[in-house]
Amino acid sequence: MTILTDLRERTRTWHRGAYLCAQAFAVITVLCVLAMLIDQRTLNGAPLWAKPFKFAASGSLYFFSWSWLVSLLPKFRRTASVLTTVLVVIFSAEYALVVFQAARVRASHFNNATPLDNTIFQTMGGMIAALWMINLLLTIAVMFTRLPDRATSWAARIGALLGMIGISLATLMSSPTPDQQAVLDATGQSAMIGAHTVGLPDGGPGLPILGWSTVGGDLRIPHFLGLHGLQALPLLALALGVLATRYPRLRDDVVRVRLVIIAGIGYAGLLAVLTWQALRGQSIVAPDGQTLTAFALLIAGVAVSGLIAIGRPAKDRELEASVR
Structure with a gap:
C-alpha cells in the first residue's frame, strides 16, 4: 500500500469539503511563497503576499482539523457537516477578498480609506461574525465526542x-x-x-x-x-x-x-x-x-x-x- 493510498483510506470518513479545502489551501500556501519570492513589493512594511500566505497556511491547518473532528461526532454529524460546508464557503470568500486587496496593494483589514475598502472590510466583518457563530456551534458539538x-x-x-x-x-x-x-x-x-x-x-x-x-x-x-x-x-x-x-x-x-x-x-x-x-x-x-x-x-x-x-x-x- 502506498502512502497516498493509506492516507486516502484513513481520511475516507472525513468531511470531504473541508478536506479538499485544506488541500487547496496547502497548495495556495506554496504559491504564496513563490509570489513573495517573485514580487518584492511591500504593504505597511511587510511583504505584499505575506498575509495571503499566513491565511492560506492557517486555513489549511484549520480545515484539516475540522474535517477530522466532524467525522468523530457521535451526534449531530449531519448538522455539523452542513455547518462545516458553510464554514468552507465563507472562509474561501473571505480569503478571496484578502487576495483581491493584496492584488490592489491595499490593506484588507481595518481599511476605511475609500468606500470600496470600507465595503470590503465591512463584508469581511460580517463573514468573521458568521465564522465565529458556526465555530461556536461546532465546538459545542465536539464536547459530545467520545473516542x-x-x-x-x-x-x-x-x-x-x-x-x-x-x-x-x-x-x-x-x-x-x-x-x-x-x-x-x-x-x-x-x-x-x-x-x-x-x-x-x-x-x-x-x-x-x-x-x-x-x-x-x-x-x-x-x-x-x-x-x-x-x-x-x-x-x-x-x-x-x-x-x-x-x-x-x-x-x-x-x-x-x-x-x-x-x-x-x-x-x-x-x-x-x-x-x-x-x-x-x-x-x-x-x-x-x-x-x-x-x-x-x-x-x-x-x-x-x-x-x-x-x-x-x-x-x-x-x-x-x-x-x-
Whole structure:
C-alpha cells in the first residue's frame, strides 16, 4: 500500500469539503511563497503576499482539523457537516477578498480609506461574525465526542475550546486606537479603524514573514496561537500514544488524559500571558520582568503538575470514569 493510498483510506470518513479545502489551501500556501519570492513589493512594511500566505497556511491547518473532528461526532454529524460546508464557503470568500486587496496593494483589514475598502472590510466583518457563530456551534458539538482513546477525546474538546478563544481574541483588534479615535472625534472619519499593534501604529518593524511587531504589543500572537490549539492538543495526544509504546507509564490512559488536560490548562495560561503582554504594548521579543515571571510560573506549574500526574497512580475505575 502506498502512502497516498493509506492516507486516502484513513481520511475516507472525513468531511470531504473541508478536506479538499485544506488541500487547496496547502497548495495556495506554496504559491504564496513563490509570489513573495517573485514580487518584492511591500504593504505597511511587510511583504505584499505575506498575509495571503499566513491565511492560506492557517486555513489549511484549520480545515484539516475540522474535517477530522466532524467525522468523530457521535451526534449531530449531519448538522455539523452542513455547518462545516458553510464554514468552507465563507472562509474561501473571505480569503478571496484578502487576495483581491493584496492584488490592489491595499490593506484588507481595518481599511476605511475609500468606500470600496470600507465595503470590503465591512463584508469581511460580517463573514468573521458568521465564522465565529458556526465555530461556536461546532465546538459545542465536539464536547459530545467520545473516542476509544480518551486522551484524544479530551484533546479534541480542549483544542476546540482553545480555537474558540483564539477566534474571539480577534475582537480586541477591532476597536479604534487612541490616535484613530482622536481623528474620528475631530473629523468624523479615519482611514484605518482598528489595529494589530498596541502602543504604536501598524506597519513597524516585525518578525520575518509573520510580521509580529518587535517594538510594540501585537494581538495577532495570542489570536494565532489560540486558533492552532485545535492542532496542538490532538498532536500532543498522538505523541503521547506513540511514546506509550516505549514508556510503560504512558500506557495508562488515565495518565495520558491527565497530561492532556494539564497541557490544555497550560496552553490557556500561555494565551492569557501573551494577551496581557500585548495589551500592555510590549513586544514578544522584549518581555519585562513581570512577563518573564509570569512565563516562569506558568512553565513551573505545568512541569510540576505533569510530574505529579505521571507519578501518581490511577486509584481505580471510579477515577477513570471521572475523567470521561
